[in-house]
Amino acid sequence: MVDVLVIGGGNAALCAALMAREAGASVLLLEAAPREWRGGNSQHTRNLRCMHDAPQDVLIDAYPEEEYWQDLLKVTGGLTNETLARLAIRESSTCRDWMRRHGVHFQPPLSGALHVARTNAFFMGGGKALVNAYFRSAEALGVQIRYNAPVDAIELDGERFVAARIGSERIEARSCVLAAGGFESNREWLREAWGQVNGEWVAENFLIRGTRFNMGVLLKFMIEAGADSIGDPAQSHCVAIDARAPLYDGGICTRVDCVSLGIVVNRHAERFYDEGEDFWPKRYAIWGRLVAYQPGQIGYSIIDSKAIGRFMPPVFPGTRAGALGELARAVGLDEAAFVRAVEAYNAACRVGTFNHAVLDDCHTEGLTPPKTHWAQPIDKPPFYAFALRPGITFTYLGLKVNEQAAVHFGGKPSPNLYVAGEMMAGNVLGKGYTAGVGMAIGTAFGRIAGTQAAKAAFESKEGRHAVA
Numbered sequence: 418m419v420d421v422l423v424i425g426g427g428n429a430a431l432c433a434a435l436m437a438r439e440a441g442a443s444v445l446l447l448e449a450a451p452r453e454w455r456g457g458n459s460q461h462t463r464n465l466r467c468m469h470d471a472p473q474d475v476l477i478d479a480y481p482e483e484e485y486w487q488d489l490l491k492v493t494g495g496l497t498n499e500t501l502a503r504l505a506i507r508e509s510s511t512c513r514d515w516m517r518r519h520g521v522h523f524q525p526p527l528s529g530a531l532h533v534a535r536t537n538a539f540f541m542g543g544g545k546a547l548v549n550a551y552f553r554s555a556e557a558l559g560v561q562i563r564y565n566a567p568v569d570a571i572e573l574d575g576e577r578f579v580a581a582r583i584g585s586e587r588i589e590a591r592s593c594v595l596a597a598g599g600f601e602s603n604r605e606w607l608r609e610a611w612g613q614v615n616g617e618w619v620a621e622n623f624l625i626r627g628t629r630f631n632m633g634v635l636l637k638f639m640i641e642a643g644a645d646s647i648g649d650p651a652q653s654h655c656v657a658i659d660a661r662a663p664l665y666d667g668g669i670c671t672r673v674d675c676v677s678l679g680i681v682v683n684r685h686a687e688r689f690y691d692e693g694e695d696f697w698p699k700r701y702a703i704w705g706r707l708v709a710y711q712p713g714q715i716g717y718s719i720i721d722s723k724a725i726g727r728f729m730p731p732v733f734p735g736t737r738a739g740a741l742g743e744l745a746r747a748v749g750l751d752e753a754a755f756v757r758a759v760e761a762y763n764a765a766c767r768v769g770t771f772n773h774a775v776l777d778d779c780h781t782e783g784l785t786p787p788k789t790h791w792a793q794p795i796d797k798p799p800f801y802a803f804a805l806r807p808g809i810t811f812t813y814l815g816l817k818v819n820e821q822a823a824v825h826f827g828g829k830p831s832p833n834l835y836v837a838g839e840m841m842a843g844n845v846l847g848k849g850y851t852a853g854v855g856m857a858i859g860t861a862f863g864r865i866a867g868t869q870a871a872k873a874a875f876e877s878k879e880g881r882h883a884v885a
């Protein structure tokens with residue numbers, strides 16, 4: 418029998434497998450995806466938010482624990498567990514040497530990244546290179562890896578893990594780490610969680626920014642088996658992305674970053690939110706939800722030629738036209754209504770000194786909703802439109818843990834079942850998001866879960882029951 422079974426093949430699973438193997442345990446990792454699609458959402462990531470008290474290689478200045486914590490507190494509106502959050506924050510200051518030992522390289526941010534040179538360490542080659550390095554290291558250390566291995570059930574004896582099942586196959590282990598992601602690829606569950614507005618399913622047109630394999634099968638199984646859960650199923654990271662993005666795995670290059678430079682209208686050519694409310698890095702993650710609640714779950718980001726060169730262009734070029742009416746026709750909006758909406762906006766603009774790097778004084782007057790910064794008339798052809806859809810990054814509903822990453826049943830920690838990554842991120846992220854914290858949580862709790870699982874396996878070998 419293997420000592421530690423790790424379920425999942427993303428960052429959290431790999432961190433757990435490597436730590437358990439380093440502790441001397443035999444480890445089997447089960448990844449639902451085939452080898453070429455391994456790595457879950459982690460393969461799409463770019464960076465890790467790191468606490469540091471002084472400049473460190475690619476990180477400038479300092480980002481102390483307290484500031485990191487205050488940032489997290491602010492974005493979650495207090496829906497966070499301080500003990501667990503601080504644990505992840507502190508771990509983020511010490512994990513990078515370990516990551517480097519397993520082949521992960523870091524680089525300073527490229528221009529166009531969202532103002533994160535001080536707080537976030539970027540992976541050289543992105544998340545794909547990170548997961549490849551971890552898989553390489555795991556293989557070299559003797560971790561057994563199985564692809565095309567979607568676990569569909571867990572066998573429990575009370576709170577104790579006994580075996581995992583893939584169909585009729587039964588895999589026993591002395592301990593187990595669940596790291597199988599959220600349920601962001603499960604349309605049915607998303608529909609149920611987000612519900613209906615005006616007779617339309619809010620999640621109907623969501624595009625999944627990451628892997629198709631995070632179906633939440635084990636999350637659902639564990640909750641139904643009596644594991645304690647945390648978080649709201651409708652809370653998630655959801656951004657507005659290019660409507661032409663593929664259904665899965667579009668990754669970061671489908672994000673549309675020109676919203677604050679123009680206006681956004683819905684299917685009826687009506688504006689519905691202040692595009693200039695705050696800096697784009699602080700607002701991009703609310704636009705998925707805003708678009709989700711519009712009719713047909715679609716929006717259109719409209720700019721003129723003045724905006725070109727001021728934002729990172731998405732992978733697909735926008736629809737381009739020499740006149741507003743022509744642009745409306747090209748994207749299928751009512752021409753008269755669209756021209757009226759743009760003209761009303763243009764007439765309401767009070768242009769001061771345009772500066773996209775500060776909260777400038779260009780704003781609208783007498784317009785509902787207002788645009789409070791960077792309001793300039795859309796009047797210099799060519800004009801561009803980008804159709805937007807909600808792009809779901811990951812869900813926040815998870816399993817409740819303690820500082821040892823143990824799964825809980827009715828408040829009682831399991832002696833040999835642990836959970837890491839998106840499957841428990843909701844303990845720290847009740848809502849909101851700050852860039853790089855997903856990988857910080859997954860790395861911290863993946864490493865803790867792997868260490869604890871190895872310990873539990875040794876204790877069970879010696880005939881002792883681990884106390885979680």
Ligand SMILES: Cc1cc2nc3c(=O)[nH]c(=O)nc-3n(C[C@H](O)[C@H](O)[C@H](O)COP(=O)(O)OP(=O)(O)OC[C@H]3O[C@@H](n4cnc5c(N)ncnc54)[C@H](O)[C@@H]3O)c2cc1C
Pocket residue numbers: 424425426427428429430447448449450455456457458459460461462463464465466566567568569596597598599626627628630631632633634635667668669809810811837838839840852853854855856857859
């Ligand atoms: C486009 C995009 C960009 C992102 N950028 C960043 C970033 O720069 N920084 C950051 O911190 N976060 C980022 N995130 C969020 C980040 O991806 C997650 O927080 C993190 O990767 C979660 O790691 P994980 O190991 O829990 O999940 P995943 O990496 O998603 O891994 C889950 C794994 O479980 C496997 N699996 C699922 N079900 C089963 C099953 N039943 N049996 C066996 N295996 C199963 C999947 O195949 C997958 O390998 C981004 C996400 C996306 C989609």
